[in-house]
Amino acid sequence: MSKHVKIGIDLGGTRIKLGLVDAKGKVLLRREKDTPSRQGRSVIIDTIVDNIEAAIRDSGLRKKDISGIGIGVPGPVDSRRGIIHYFPNIKGWNNVPLKAILERRLRMKVNLDNDVNAMALAEHTFGAGKGTENLVCLTLGTGVGGGIIINGRIYRGSTMLAGEIGHIPINEKGPRCNCRGIACLERYIGNRYILERARKSLGRNITLEHLSGLARKGNKKANAIWIDVGKKLAVALTGVVNLLNPDMIVIGGGVSKAGDLILGPLRKELRARPMKDQARRVRVVRAKLGGDAGIIGASLL
Ligand SMILES: [Zn+2]
Known part of the structure; x- marks a missing residue:
């Protein structure tokens, strides 16, 4: 060795x-x-x-x-x-x-x-974001985490707590989050909130894998949930794209296994919502290095 x-x-x-x-x-x-x-x-x-x-x-x-x-x-x-x-x-x-x-x-x-x-550092150095200068990395799971790379380096903020994309509010009013914030992105698209919604909509308990499977087989209710996850993500990321003008957004974490069920609507919204030149620039891809x-x-x- x-x-x-x-x-x-x-x-x-x-x-x-x-x-x-x-x-x-x-x-x-x-x-x-x-x-x-x-x-x-x-x-x-x-x-x-x-x-x-x-x-x-x-x-x-x-x-x-x-x-x-x-x-x-x-x-x-x-x-x-x-x-x-x-x-x-x-x-x-x-x-x-x-x-x-x-x-x-x-x-x-x-x-x-x-x-x-x-993870942002790994994807930037060896994974999906290789060759980019400005990259935002997201993990979708129990929580929604974020890592920001600007000019090839991690952006940390003044008390080293930057990157909390999951706690960007996507509405003026809405449910209270664990962080004490109101209407945080995570409060809508965190793992358990997706499952809660699926249970209400489909009338039974279901796993994320199963929810993806149903959507792929053409179940409209299941698909509508994933479309909504993609759109809510796009609302928060529109702010991120306008603010940081990144080359790339890399998405990983358990919930991202739904793949194009989320990324399809997300990409569509991210072409339309942010300012034109920023929207044209940014690519949205799945993380490459996995586990x-x-x-x-x-x-x-
Ligand atoms: Zn929060």
């Missing part, structure tokens, strides 16, 4: 994924474990440390052959100081200096960032 290898970790609410990644973004070795979310912070940290040490052992490399460790985490982070503000879905992570903790235990260099920023985006992006941190 060559030098210039880094370790990328995608710390998720359910799985911890780790990879040894080379300078070309190739994943040389993978490890994956369940996240012991209910066992508290110190068990999660132990799991991360054990996995890093096991991966290094398995690779046959020495610590000094590995140039660093990057971790993408599912919540807001101060990436400069390496402090996790909190995780929306795992308890006990308020203001945790994870960078310092891991550096002390591993005696290696560690960097942290939000997982969507890591590895988190690991690869983290290794780039």
Whole structure:
């Protein structure tokens, strides 16, 4: 195994994924474990440390052959100081200096960032957004996350919290969001809200896969839900396109598996809604790196 290898970790609410990644973004070795979310912070940290040490052992490399460790985490982070503000879905992570903790235990260099920023970096460097300068990356899932790359670099904002596209309001009035905002995009197209709507419209519980399947078979009610998701997304992204004039919008995450059921109406609206020259410029594509985006992006941190 060559030098210039880094370790990328995608710390998720359910799985911890780790990879040894080379300078070309190739994943040389993978490890994956369940996240012991209910066992508290110190068990999660132990799991991360054990996995890093096991991966290094398995690779046959020495610590000094590995140039660093990057971790993408599912919540807001101060990436400069390496402090996790909190995780929306795992308890006990308020203001945790994870960078310092891991550096002390591993005696290696560690960097942290939000997982969507890591994904944006991966797609920009090796994936769908290769060659672009200005890119917006979205993940559609339980939450709606965003990462912004401007002039080839992640845009972080003044307190490192930029990119919350899911919390852009798409109406003046509407339902209250977890973030305390009103009528946030996420409040309409987050996973559970799509499912809630499907249940009301179709009269039964249904999975997202099933909802896509029905729409593809021509079920009008199912299709109408996906069209509406695409249109609501377009309302928020019209603001983003007018504001940032990006080359590309990359869309990933579980809900994006509906593919053209969402992207079709989204592209149509994004040709018509934003200002003409911005609309002409922007391409809307699906993420390319799939499940590895988190690991690869983290290794780039
Ligand atoms: Zn919100």
